[in-house]
Amino acid sequence: MNSITMKMQADKLIRMALQEDITSEDVSTNAVMRSAVKGTVDLIAKEDGIIAGLDVYARVFQILDEKTEISFNFKDGEAVKKGDLLGTVTGDIRVLLSGERVALNYLQRMSGIATYTKQVSKLLEGSKVTLLDTRKTTPNCRVFEKYAVRIGGGCNHRYNLSDGVLLKDNHIGAAGSVAKAVAMAKEYAPFVRKIEIEVETMEQVKEAVEAGADIIMLDNMTPEMMKEAVELIAGRAQTECSGNIKKENIGLIEVMGLAVLPARLKDELEVLKEYLLGKKNILEISNMKKHVAWYNELKSHDFNEDTVDQLLKEELTHKFVNVLEDAGVFKMNEEGKEAFIKFVEMVGEK
Numbered sequence: 001m002n003s004i005t006m007k008m009q010a011d012k013l014i015r016m017a018l019q020e021d022i023t024s025e026d027v028s029t030n031a032v033m034r035s036a037v038k039g040t041v042d043l044i045a046k047e048d049g050i051i052a053g054l055d056v057y058a059r060v061f062q063i064l065d066e067k068t069e070i071s072f073n074f075k076d077g078e079a080v081k082k083g084d085l086l087g088t089v090t091g092d093i094r095v096l097l098s099g100e101r102v103a104l105n106y107l108q109r110m111s112g113i114a115t116y117t118k119q120v121s122k123l124l125e126g127s128k129v130t131l132l133d134t135r136k137t138t139p140n141c142r143v144f145e146k147y148a149v150r151i152g153g154g155c156n157h158r159y160n161l162s163d164g165v166l167l168k169d170n171h172i173g174a175a176g177s178v179a180k181a182v183a184m185a186k187e188y189a190p191f192v193r194k195i196e197i198e199v200e201t202m203e204q205v206k207e208a209v210e211a212g213a214d215i216i217m218l219d220n221m222t223p224e225m226m227k228e229a230v231e232l233i234a235g236r237a238q239t240e241c242s243g244n245i246k247k248e249n250i251g252l253i254e255v256m257g258l259a260v261l262p263a264r265l266k267d268e269l270e271v272l273k274e275y276l277l278g279k280k281n282i283l284e285i286s287n288m289k290k291h292v293a294w295y296n297e298l299k300s301h302d303f304n305e306d307t308v309d310q311l312l313k314e315e316l317t318h319k320f321v322n323v324l325e326d327a328g329v330f331k332m333n334e335e336g337k338e339a340f341i342k343f344v345e346m347v348g349e350k
Contacts, residue, residue: 001055001147008141014060014184020260039093043072043086048102050118051080052151053110054087056144060103065095065267077114077151110148117152123246132157134311141211165189166199166217178204182211196240204327205229219243229315271307272298315320 043057051074058070058073068091074080089096121131131150133156135142152173165183177182178197185195196215197208202225208216209232218229220243230239253287272291272316274280276298303311 005143006059006107010059011063012142013140014056014063015273017105018060018063018099022098025094026094033097035107036092036094038091039096040088042088045080045082045084045086048081049079049111049115050152051065051078051086051107051111052076052114052148053144056110057103057107058089060099061089061095062185063092064099065092067091067093068073068095074143091328102112106299107140109138110144110151113145113148114152116247117149117154121153123247131153132218134242135160143206162322165193165195167195169198169200172197172204178207182208182213186212198242199229202228205232210347213237215240217242223317269312273312276308276311277305 005320043049054072054074058072059189061068061070068089069292070087070089072087073088074084080086107120116182117131124131131154133146133154135158142159146159149156158166165185167175167178167185172181175184178199182195182197189195194214195212197211197213198218198219199205199208199220200221205216205218215238216229216233216239218226221229221241232238267286268291269281271285271288272295275288275295298315299313301315302309
């Protein structure tokens, strides 16, 4: 976090957090430390992940005592392993004890956000999809949490209500219609702001496009509806997708008209295209034999060298939709493992 943002935005919030934790005095620390004694503490990673918030962690101690010395072995955004020595803090032991919890709260929260964001953003590598955050942040922690999203590889959506126009269902209801809401926003908002509107039906998508919205958010739509909406918008507005999207299914959902494919599948689709165009025999490569049945289905379609890519894209979308309809998610914990085993046993019985 840059020094200007730290001073203008973060410092007052950090002070509020410290004041919340120390309303009059740190009774425990003052009971055992009656005077200043210099000491050093190590900051050690307890889990693997992406570190974020080191400057904020350091700032907590510096606000309590500007003489506190902090040294880090990592930078925000770097991957850390359990047991890594992230840094050391040296200063008045009273400062170290009184500031420890607040400093760790910020570091743990921000690192958790950055780690999860990195996991999701990696699933989108190679695509043209942009991973955005929201305003659904912890009160008085937005500056920290949105920074953590960026560190994890995501991008920030609008920072607050003054940062951009986003017309949601209640705004549309108050205005009377999608078209009226967009028109009123264009009339009121400065020309430098884009107009974004949230839609839930295909009728609203059409109305938003015709009204000239700059960004159209597809809210809680199924993959099939998303695909239809993207085709209807046809590049006349930026497309945003919100709702029902998480790490477990983001690699399968068709977002903004682009399927996010594993590298292996991308390569196999290129080979499959050559087969369809009669340039190779599908049985020539052993790992392509699994696609024979699908290849025979595709062969029955009318296509040529100019349309084969679109055919593969459309047919692959249908496959993804079928997978999503039958998909189940089990958490990687003991409860999730037990549920998965139970599911497998039930399938076996049938």
